[in-house]
Amino acid sequence: AQSVTQLGSHVSVSEGALVLLRCNYSSSVPPYLFWYVQYPNQGLQLLLKYTTGATLVKGINGFEAEFKKSETSFHLTKPSAHMSDAAEYFCAVSDPTGSSNTGKLIFGQGTTLQVKP
Amino acid sequence: DVKVTQSSRYLVKRTGEKVFLECVQDMDHENMFWYRQDPGLGLRLIYFSYDVKMKEKGDIPEGYSVSREKKERFSLILESASTNQTSMYLCASSLYGWTGANVLTFGAGSRLTVL
Numbered sequence: 001a002q003s004v005t006q007l008g009s010h011v012s013v014s015e016g017a018l019v020l021l022r023c024n025y026s027s028s029v030p031p032y033l034f035w036y037v038q039y040p041n042q043g044l045q046l047l048l049k050y051t052t053g054a055t056l057v058k059g060i061n062g063f064e065a066e067f068k069k070s071e072t073s074f075h076l077t078k079p080s081a082h083m084s085d086a087a088e089y090f091c092a093v094s095d096p097t098g099s100s101n102t103g104k105l106i107f108g109q110g111t112t113l114q115v116k117p
Numbered sequence: 118d119v120k121v122t123q124s125s126r127y128l129v130k131r132t133g134e135k136v137f138l139e140c141v142q143d144m145d146h147e148n149m150f151w152y153r154q155d156p157g158l159g160l161r162l163i164y165f166s167y168d169v170k171m172k173e174k175g176d177i178p179e180g181y182s183v184s185r186e187k188k189e190r191f192s193l194i195l196e197s198a199s200t201n202q203t204s205m206y207l208c209a210s211s212l213y214g215w216t217g218a219n220v221l222t223f224g225a226g227s228r229l230t231v232l
Contacts, residue, residue, distance in 0.1 A: 009157060034220075043121070043207060043223030044160075090159060094219065104150065104175065105221060107160040 002027045004093050006108035014116050019063075019078040021111050023091030026072065033074040034092040034105065035065055044090060050074065061085070086115045120144070123208050123224035130231050136195040138227050140208030147212065148219065149191035151175075151183065154205040154226070163206075166191055198231045205229075 007022040025031060032051045036044040048059025055067040061084075065076045074091060089112075092105040124139040142149065148167050152160040152175075162175030164183040172183050180202060184192045191210075195202055206227045211219035 004159075006159075036221075036223075041225070043225045044209075044221070045223065046220050049220065104162055104165055105160075105219075106162075107152075109157055109159040 002031060002093050002106050004091050004106055004108035006089075006091050006111050008111055009109065010112045010114065012114040012116060013081045015083055016080050019076070019081045019085065019113065021076040021089050021091075021113065023065075023074045023076065023108060024072055025074060025091075025093045027093060030069065031093045033065075033067060034094070035059065035063070035074075035076050036090045036092060036107075038088045038090065038110075040087070047076070047089070081113075081115045083115050083117065086113055088112050121208055121210050121222050121224040123206075123227045125227050126225065128227060128229045130198050130229065132199060132231060134198050134231075136198050136229065136231075138193040138195075138206055138208075138229070140191045140193070140224055141189050142191075142210040142222070143189065144210070144212070144222075145188065146210035146222075147188075148210060149185065150209040150211075150221065151181075151191065151193045152207045152209065153177065154207055160207065163193065195229075198229075200231050203229060203231045 003026045005024045034049045035047040038044045048057045050057045050067045058064045063078045088110050090110050091108040094105050121142045150165040151163040154160050161177050166172045166185040182194045208224040209221040
């Protein structure tokens with residue numbers, strides 16, 4: 001069965017500092033991987049996704065993530081945090097073979113990012 | 118832009134009441150999902166549907182049922198609400214069928230409080 005673990009339920013950085021949100025997954029096959037963001041009082045929206053090809057994926061708002069198969073990781077980074085980045089971030093994995101409950105995503109527990117002025 | 122609309126943003130119900138949460142999407146998506154979001158637990162899948170009148174249980178279906186009579190509408194039903202069903206409920210939809218590359222489009226959520 002697939003699973004996702006996000007290390008750290010809360011991360012606090014200063015404005016302008018590097019953002020690093022950690023995500024590790026467990027999957028028997030190379031998965032598809034996603035990062036979603038949830039701003040206060042809103043639903044989730046896609047930041048970026050990895051399916052195949054280049055392992056460094058760029059998303060919206062300056063975020064990027066790198067798929068590292070050997071480490072079973074998909075950490076999210078941004079070189080310089082902005083106040084507007086304060087939100088909850090979710091890592092998610094899906095099964096690309098369609099063999100298990102097709103198309104559904106398994107989400108991590110979420111990481112709340114706080115950005116201090 | 119695809120829009121997923123959840124009709125009720127905030128609901129307060131009493132224990133034992135029947136609760137309907139409605140979700141409508143406007144882009145002809147085949148797949149629709151209901152997730153429950155709780156602090157520290159992330160999102161957990163309750164039910165999903167990949168076609169009209171088709172439904173499959175997710176990870177936590179107990180105490181819930183769903184209905185999909187039309188492609189654009191997916192309803193979550195709590196037959197007899199209990200206090201442990203107090204939560205944020207998120208509806209989502211996606212375009213493609215049997216592929217893991219789906220991108221989910223989420224509604225804004227329905228926050229249910231059961232007293």
